[in-house]
Amino acid sequence: MSPPNLQYKKPKSLLNRALGFLEDYTHTLNPYGGCAFGCSYCYVRGMPVAAFREEAWGAWVDVKQGAGELLRRELVRAAAKGPVRIFMSSSTDPYQPAEHRERVTRSLLEAMADAPPDFLFVQTRSPLVTRDIDLLLQMGPRVRVSMTIETDLEEVRRVFSPAAPPIAARLKALARLKEAGVPVQAAVAPVLPSSERLPALLRPVTDRVVVDDFEMGDGSGGRRTRRLGLEPLYAQLGMTEWHSPHAWRTVYERLRACYREDELKISRSGFAP
Numbered sequence: 581m582s583p584p585n586l587q588y589k590k591p592k593s594l595l596n597r598a599l600g601f602l603e604d605y606t607h608t609l610n611p612y613g614g615c616a617f618g619c620s621y622c623y624v625r626g627m628p629v630a631a632f633r634e635e636a637w638g639a640w641v642d643v644k645q646g647a648g649e650l651l652r653r654e655l656v657r658a659a660a661k662g663p664v665r666i667f668m669s670s671s672t673d674p675y676q677p678a679e680h681r682e683r684v685t686r687s688l689l690e691a692m693a694d695a696p697p698d699f700l701f702v703q704t705r706s707p708l709v710t711r712d713i714d715l716l717l718q719m720g721p722r723v724r725v726s727m728t729i730e731t732d733l734e735e736v737r738r739v740f741s742p743a744a745p746p747i748a749a750r751l752k753a754l755a756r757l758k759e760a761g762v763p764v765q766a767a768v769a770p771v772l773p774s775s776e777r778l779p780a781l782l783r784p785v786t787d788r789v790v791v792d793d794f795e796m797g798d799g800s801g802g803r804r805t806r807r808l809g810l811e812p813l814y815a816q817l818g819m820t821e822w823h824s825p826h827a828w829r830t831v832y833e834r835l836r837a838c839y840r841e842d843e844l845k846i847s848r849s850g851f852a853p
């Protein structure tokens with residue numbers, strides 16, 4: 581897989597109003613435009629931000645320059661109007677490979693550690709998040725890191741999101757975050773085919789799990805995802821029985837063997853502040 585085409589942009593604003601599925605938040609925050617993980621099921625690939633680009637989703641990344649300083653100013657203005665609850669990120673992964681060098685997300689966390697919002701939710705599938713444990717700890721209970729673990733099967737991960745980090749590395753990262761005292765959860769979202777081992781893998785590394793699927797979680801009742809035409813990927817794996825609106829229940833019931841009901845969340849409630 582070739583590296584994405586990086587472009588450097590100076591945004592005029594960073595905090596966007598949170599809408600729809602994320603209405604429990606006041607703002608969304610995206611350190612990058614585009615996402616090099618390029619997951620097959622990513623509904624952002626069909627949204628205007630991606631649809632009007634000539635390059636394929638996953639092949640381009642816009643690096644937002646000056647983001648830390650801009651956010652500092654925006655946080656002051658937002659806090660003057662009321663509570664500030666931020667979801668990072670809604671249309672990119674804040675810890676995609678470019679973050680190793682560009683450190684945009686880290687600059688945003690530095691700004692938020694100095695002037696903490698009322699709540700910050702960090703959604704990622706990258707172990708790189710552990711680099712920022714020092715800053716995350718400064719936000720105490722006002723932050724939660726949600727690590728995507730859509731499956732425990734590497735062959736499934738490789739078919740649906742070949743550029744994303746391996747599942748074992750994500751589990752290890754969750755363990756490190758939890759051990760350090762950062763509030764965490766695993767997001768089995770979107771539910772992909774998985775094995776009966778998944779609950780036992782999650783139990784030691786997180787006390788909280790959210791389960792979500794394409795129907796409940798893509799913000800359009802599954803329409804956006806259906807347009808992506810994912811059926812052939814299930815067929816390629818010989819796992820078409822998982823291409824079903826009921827698949828999430830299978831996973832949820834398996835998790836019930838290891839988790840109390842109050843530790844398990846479904847769809848939007850698991851992503852709420």
Ligand code: SF4
Pocket residue numbers: 615616617618619621622623624670671672673705
């Ligand atoms: S990591 Fe998230 S934003 Fe990036 S391609 Fe995958 S689903 Fe989309």
